[in-house]
Amino acid sequence: MTLIDPAAFRRVGNPAIDHDHESFVTLLNRLDAASNTEFPGLFQLLFEHTEQHFAMEDQLMRDSRFPAEAEHTGEHQRVLGEFKQFKSRVDKGMLVFGRSFVRERLPQWFQLHVSTMDSALAAYINANGKP
Numbered sequence: 001m002t003l004i005d006p007a008a009f010r011r012v013g014n015p016a017i018d019h020d021h022e023s024f025v026t027l028l029n030r031l032d033a034a035s036n037t038e039f040p041g042l043f044q045l046l047f048e049h050t051e052q053h054f055a056m057e058d059q060l061m062r063d064s065r066f067p068a069e070a071e072h073t074g075e076h077q078r079v080l081g082e083f084k085q086f087k088s089r090v091d092k093g094m095l096v097f098g099r100s101f102v103r104e105r106l107p108q109w110f111q112l113h114v115s116t117m118d119s120a121l122a123a124y125i126n127a128n129g130k131p
Contacts, residue, residue, distance in 0.1 A: 002032070006026065009021070009111065009114065010115050012119045012121070014125060014126070016056065017056075017122055020052075021053075021114060023049060024053065025110075027042065031102050032099075039090070039095050039099070043087060050080070054080065061121060068120060075117060079113075
């Protein structure tokens with residue numbers, strides 16, 4: 001069983017964003033199925049991927065003068081802060097906290113974020129020309 005069905009999650013219509021989202025879903029599903037030995041390294045990979053993706057989206061928002069930039073980047077900062085708290089626990093060997101975050105927080109947050117904030121960003125970029 002997968003946390004997020006790779007064929008069913010919403011695409012936003014921006015190739016760079018959609019590509020990163022596909023990678024996120026793949027990593028998240030791998031992390032859920034990972035052994036305790038594999039989990040810390042994959043958690044680190046997902047954290048780094050998320051940081052890079054957020055930086056790319058933040059740049060798209062600046063370049064396109066996206067009106068909701070402050071709210072969207074604020075959400076990125078909030079999620080990264082939460083991610084860092086769980087990462088520090090995983091780094092200390094407290095994998096149960098990381099597994100809980102992966103199963104109970106990230107899938108719901110991701111699907112809501114994609115269907116609201118990222119969809120709005122992609123629609124704005126598509127309507128106003130690519131930055």
